[in-house]
Amino acid sequence: MSETAQPPRPGIGVGVVVTSPAHPDCVLLGKRRGPVGAGTYQLPGGHLEFGESLAECAARETLEEAALRLRNLRFASVVNSPCAAARYHYVTVLMKGEAEPGAEPRNREPEKNEGWQWVKWDEFPPADQLFWALRCLREQGYNPFTEELDHLKGYTGSHQLA
Numbered sequence: 001m002s003e004t005a006q007p008p009r010p011g012i013g014v015g016v017v018v019t020s021p022a023h024p025d026c027v028l029l030g031k032r033r034g035p036v037g038a039g040t041y042q043l044p045g046g047h048l049e050f051g052e053s054l055a056e057c058a059a060r061e062t063l064e065e066a067a068l069r070l071r072n073l074r075f076a077s078v079v080n081s082p083c084a085a086a087r088y089h090y091v092t093v094l095m096k097g098e099a100e101p102g103a104e105p106r107n108r109e110p111e112k113n114e115g116w117q118w119v120k121w122d123e124f125p126p127a128d129q130l131f132w133a134l135r136c137l138r139e140q141g142y143n144p145f146t147e148e149l150d151h152l153k154g155y156t157g158s159h160q161l162a
Contacts, residue, residue, distance in 0.1 A: 010082070010089040014057040015045035015133050017076050017144045018068065020099040026118035027144055028066060028105055032131055033112055036088060041124075042113070042131040044068075045092070058095035066105035066116050070097030076144065079136035080157030092133040096144055121145065 018028040029041045046061040048054070055073040062068050076096040082089040099105075105116035119125075121144060127135050140151040 008087075008089075010080075010091050012048045013045055013090045013092040013133065014048050014054055014061060015043040015092050015094045015137075016058045016062050016070070017043060017094060017096040017137075018062060018066070018070065018099055019096070019144060020103070020118065021101060022099075022104075023118040025120050025122065025145065027121055028068075028099075028116055029119045029134075030065070030107070030116045031114040033110075033114060036086060037131045040129055040131040041119075041134060043094075043134055044116075045133070048093075054093050054095055058097060062097065065107075065109050065113065067108050068099045068103050068105055071100060073097040077137055077140060077142050077149075077152060079133050079140065081132035081136050083132060088132070090133065092136075094133070094137055094142075 020026065028044060030044070032038055032040050032042050044062045044065045045058070048057045054075070058073055059070050062070055073095055076094040078091065078093050080091050107113055107115045124130070124138065127138060130138065140155060142151045
């Protein structure tokens with residue numbers, strides 16, 4: 001009996017929408033480096049580790065990447081980001097957290113990220129300059145400055161990424 005090669009399974013990531021009282025209406029964005037998505041804007045985040053909660057992952061990744069401790073961590077959204085051309089498929093859980101008062105980001109992974117900046121949510125770069133999970137989040141209609149989850153009503157996870 002011959003075995004058929006199975007396609008790879010999607011990865012599970014956690015992205016973090018970071019806000020700050022010192023930067024009203026802004027979220028933290030970095031610009032990716034590396035083989036996948038180089039030059040696109042991203043949120044802090046990474047892989048969910050075995051046994052880790054979503055909040056633990058969000059806190060760990062934000063501290064590792066941007067040297068920020070977060071408070072009030074909570075669920076924001078979930079996106080399905082398949083891109084067949086890049087052989088990339090992640091399901092990303094988005095969490096929201098606030099930077100501690102007075103804290104500013106430091107780029108702790110310069111090989112993966114050009115740097116961090118606070119960007120007004122309503123003045124974001126165009127969709128084609130956003131890394132896939134962030135692009136999908138914007139397409140959902142998510143607003144980090146409300147606590148409503150209306151953006152998830154009717155969400156089917158069918159984004160067409162190229």
